[in-house]
Amino acid sequence: xxYFSRRVGYWLLAxxxxxxxxxxxxxxxxxxxxxxxPGTEIPGNFPVPVYAANQNPPSxxxxxxxxxxxxxxxxxxxxxxxxxxxxxxxxxxxxxxxRYSQGVLGHIGTRNTPALQNLRWRRELLWDxxxxxxxxxxxxxxxxxLEMGETLAxxxxxLNADPVYKQLFADLYGRQxxxxxxxxxxxxxxxxxxxxxxxxxxxxxxxxAGGELTKSELHGLLVLRKSCSPCHSGDMFTDESYRxxxxxxxxxxxSGRAHITGRKSDVGRFKVPSLxxxxxxxxxxxxxxxxxxxxVLNHYDQGVVxxxxxxxxxxxxxxxxxxxxxxxxxxxxxxxxxxxxxxSFLQDERLADPSTTHLEARPLAAGIxxxxxxxx
Amino acid sequence: MLLLxxxxxxAFTSCSDTNKEAEPSSNALNIEVSHVVGSAALxxxxxxxxxxxxxxxxxxxxxxxxxxxxxxxxxxxxxxxVPESYFLVDEAKAASxxxxxxxxxxxxxxxxxxxxxxxxxxxVSGAKAGVLDPINNMFWDWNTGYxxxxxxxxxxQAPGNHxxxxxxxxxxxPNNAIRTVSPSLGGTTIQIRKDRLPTVHxxxxxxxxxSGANTxxxxxxxxxxGAGANAMKLADNYAAGMFTVQHxxxx
Numbered sequence: 001x002x003y004f005s006r007r008v009g010y011w012l013l014a015x016x017x018x019x020x021x022x023x024x025x026x027x028x029x030x031x032x033x034x035x036x037x038p039g040t041e042i043p044g045n046f047p048v049p050v051y052a053a054n055q056n057p058p059s060x061x062x063x064x065x066x067x068x069x070x071x072x073x074x075x076x077x078x079x080x081x082x083x084x085x086x087x088x089x090x091x092x093x094x095x096x097x098x099r100y101s102q103g104v105l106g107h108i109g110t111r112n113t114p115a116l117q118n119l120r121w122r123r124e125l126l127w128d129x130x131x132x133x134x135x136x137x138x139x140x141x142x143x144x145x146l147e148m149g150e151t152l153a154x155x156x157x158x159l160n161a162d163p164v165y166k167q168l169f170a171d172l173y174g175r176q177x178x179x180x181x182x183x184x185x186x187x188x189x190x191x192x193x194x195x196x197x198x199x200x201x202x203x204x205x206x207x208x209a210g211g212e213l214t215k216s217e218l219h220g221l222l223v224l225r226k227s228c229s230p231c232h233s234g235d236m237f238t239d240e241s242y243r244x245x246x247x248x249x250x251x252x253x254x255s256g257r258a259h260i261t262g263r264k265s266d267v268g269r270f271k272v273p274s275l276x277x278x279x280x281x282x283x284x285x286x287x288x289x290x291x292x293x294x295x296v297l298n299h300y301d302q303g304v305v306x307x308x309x310x311x312x313x314x315x316x317x318x319x320x321x322x323x324x325x326x327x328x329x330x331x332x333x334x335x336x337x338x339x340x341x342x343x344s345f346l347q348d349e350r351l352a353d354p355s356t357t358h359l360e361a362r363p364l365a366a367g368i369x370x371x372x373x374x375x376x
Numbered sequence: 377m378l379l380l381x382x383x384x385x386x387a388f389t390s391c392s393d394t395n396k397e398a399e400p401s402s403n404a405l406n407i408e409v410s411h412v413v414g415s416a417a418l419x420x421x422x423x424x425x426x427x428x429x430x431x432x433x434x435x436x437x438x439x440x441x442x443x444x445x446x447x448x449x450x451x452x453x454x455x456x457x458v459p460e461s462y463f464l465v466d467e468a469k470a471a472s473x474x475x476x477x478x479x480x481x482x483x484x485x486x487x488x489x490x491x492x493x494x495x496x497x498x499x500v501s502g503a504k505a506g507v508l509d510p511i512n513n514m515f516w517d518w519n520t521g522y523x524x525x526x527x528x529x530x531x532x533q534a535p536g537n538h539x540x541x542x543x544x545x546x547x548x549x550p551n552n553a554i555r556t557v558s559p560s561l562g563g564t565t566i567q568i569r570k571d572r573l574p575t576v577h578x579x580x581x582x583x584x585x586x587s588g589a590n591t592x593x594x595x596x597x598x599x600x601x602g603a604g605a606n607a608m609k610l611a612d613n614y615a616a617g618m619f620t621v622q623h624x625x626x627x
Contacts, residue, residue: 055502132520135502139510139517152511180511184503260519262551262604 036060038350039120039193045205045235046197049120051134056188064354065168066190069183071353074162075155076148078104083138083187086113086147089351092277092342093117093194099288103147110146110254112288114273115281117196117345121236127270127286129242130260135188152180159183196276196345204339205235213339220336223329224275231313237275237340243311244268246304246321247285254286268309276340293334301325403482403568405448406575407475411439411467413582420467425531429587432594434540438528439582440466441614442494442507442514445556446477448566449487456481462494464507464514465580484565488576488621492614493524493554496547519602521545524553525614527585534598542585544610546603553607555615564624577622584618585610 037058042049056062069075073082086101086109087093093116095101101113111127119125119134131137141147142155159165159178169178172186201221203211213221224232233239242257248268251258257266270286284290290299300323304314314321325333345351411418413426418436425433443465446458458477466472498508499521514523525544534540546553559578566574586592590609600606 126518130519131517132500133502136510136515136517136520139515143517156511179505180509181503181505188503262602 037063037189037193038348039195041195043195043197043202043206045202046118047121047234047236050123051120051188051192053192056135056185056192058189058193059172061168061172062186062189063193065172065186066188066193067351068168068354069187070190071355074158075142075150076104077150077154080104081148083141084353087116089348089353090346091115091280092196092346094281097282099283101147103144104149107146107149109144111286112283115277116191117194117276118236118274119194120192123240124271128257128260129271134191135184138184138187138191156180156183190351194345194351196342198344199276199342200339201336202235202342214335216332216335217339218336220329220332220334220339223325223333224336227323227325227329228275228333231272231311232275238272241272242266242269243272243313244307244309245270245285246299246306246310246314247287247289249305249307251307256286265309268307275337277342277346278337279341280346293337294330297325297330297333301330402478403480403570404476404478404573405480405566405568406573407477407488407578408575409465409473409475409578409580411473411580411582418467418582426582428583428592430591430593432531432533432586434529434531434582434586434594436467436527436529436582438468438526440464440468440472440514441492441525441580442522443475443490443492444494444498445491446475447489448477448480448485448568449489450483451486451565456485461490462498462507464512480568482568482570484567486561486565487558488561488566489556489558491554491556492611492619493545494522494547495554496552498522499547516543516545516602521547521603525585525610527582531594531598533594535595540594540598542597542600542610543602544600544607544614546607546611548603551603551605551608553603553611555611557615557619559619559621561621561624566624567626573627575625575627577625579620579622580618581620584616585613588613588616588618 037060040053040058069083070087071082071084073079073085075082081102081104086095086098086103088096090096095113099112100109102108114127122134123132125131125134125137126140131140139152142150142152156178159169160176165178166176169182169186170176173182200211200213200217203209204213205211230239231241231243231245244256244267251268255267257269257271258264260266278284279293282291282293284293284296290296300314302322304310304321304323306321310321314323316322316324413434413436416426418439420439421437422435425435427433441464442462444462446461447455448458449455458480461477463475464472465475494508498504504510508522510517514526515521516523523543523545525542527540527542529540530538531540532538544553561576566576568574589612592609592613597606597609600610
């Protein structure tokens with residue numbers, strides 16, 4: 001513990017001094033861009049992104065087009081379901097309270113809708129990691145007959161039949177007709193902009209105003225770093241690994257990562273999700289079985305089920321596999337997890353459904369004026 | 377904004393140029409592919425089914441595949457890598473069966489090498505236009521990656537509705553189905569010169585996809601929808617002589 005505290009201390013010191021330097025070289029151009037388009041800055045406490053801005057340089061026009069596409073139900077086969085139908089901003093772009101989400105024609109999906117946040121930093125997406133790129137990932141829900149149930153060819157056809165889209169894409173790409181490359185690149189302008197980095201924890205770790213954590217929250221952070229690592233490690237609060245966290249004895253309905261790799265050793269493994277905004281993304285687990293975070297913590301403490309691929313981190317020298325958590329530790333962990341809620345992200349008007357956005361409804365998100373971030 | 381347009385334009389150009397008609401003056405080479413089933417020409421949805429070496433019957437409704445990363449080697453060992461060379465050959469599209477490589481330095485080339493499939497980089501780098509556009513139905517969306525070779529049809533030996541769906545792909549160890557081949561030119565050379573357009577006549581035999589390194593019986597292998605052991609069996613077959621060069625025609 002002593003070593004841990006000292007290491008964190010040094011790290012914070014190094015980080016904060018680095019940020020001061022970064023702030024002084026900020027230029028006016030990137031500041032203007034940051035005002036227009038969310039997610040154009042790398043938060044000071046975040047690693048280098050996987051999908052760097054120069055891979056799809058943000059522009060206000062492309063971002064706006066991506067946002068329009070994200071919220072357009074016409075992309076689905078029946079016109080009922082948009083990306084935003086199951087990915088609600090107020091819930092960190094997860095599906096409020098739904099164990100499984102409803103797709104076209106009343107179909108119900110087979111996995112809990114994951115939150116969409118900080119996708120720039122993700123190497124693989126979906127619960128089983130089947131999608132390897134932010135640009136091509138939307139092809140999965142688009143084609144899945146339980147979700148949007150549409151072919152890519154039809155999406156492109158519909159976009160080309162719409163005079164407004166035709167004009168917007170032509171203005172942006174300078175050529176016609178609209179192809180899937182343009183469509184997916186524009187959509188990625190929006191999904192890559194979903195940066196959540198202004199929780200109270202972030203302000204704390206970046207030594208900014210508004211970064212005060214209570215004694216209980218600070219203790220919760222220590223418990224998290226001790227008991228929930230390496231899975232929920234780092235400032236992304238996930239190590240992006242696939243693990244069997246002891247939900248079932250067997251996985252006949254959903255083999256998880258094994259569905260992608262075909263390996264027996266991957267049966268029952270699922271992507272470790274980030275804990276950012278976690279208080280708003282209930283229910284939990286790939287199958288949405290837990291309604292509350294208390295249930296989740298009780299599972300790790302009391303309910304871990306043994307199976308051949310159970311993660312070895314749960315194994316104890318004696319007794320059954322678990323993560324031992326005292327009542328106080330659970331209380332403090334829950335307190336800390338609340339400090340990972342990022343209101344500026346959840347309420348950022350620029351990320352909202354344009355058809356329901358009213359400028360007077362909410363003030364522009366405070367988070368965008370964060371001065372302690374490194375511009376791209 | 378300008379930068380975005382430029383990047384978008386470049387990305388588009390790189391993929392779409394591959395099917396462009398070649399100017400003879402640009403040191404070009406044509407590769408004309410014909411599809412056969414053993415000794416017979418391939419006819420889609422033929423009235424009479426074909427017979428595999430193992431004795432199974434097959435009617436083909438779709439036969440398409442990616443060839444990419446073309447290389448030409450001179451007698452002295454120097455090699456020319458044709459940049460951004462990606463082609464989707466589809467029996468149903470006559471034009472797709474002529475591949476034109478351009479911008480080749482003049483010289484006598486004794487070997488032609490290409491990849492069957494799409495290199496791993498292009499499997500993990502996001503949206504693509506042109507022949508690599510996922511709209512061509514040669515792409516797995518639930519488990520990102522290109523389908524390298526697609527053979528669909530019917531066989532009375534296949535269980536259920538007798539449908540055959542053989543989709544071969546996979547770019548990761550141990551199920552990497554990318555294969556690089558250099559069909560023999562039979563001792564001749566491909567002479568690349570200005571104002572000339574030599575043509576390599578190449579054949580792809582459907583039966584060699586189903587036999588050779590591994591004998592495919594439709595009772596067991598009739599539905600391949602992802603990387604894995606069965607895809608690897610077909611990949612080893614297409615590597616072991618599905619493509620043969622008939623002759624090189626100078627013009």
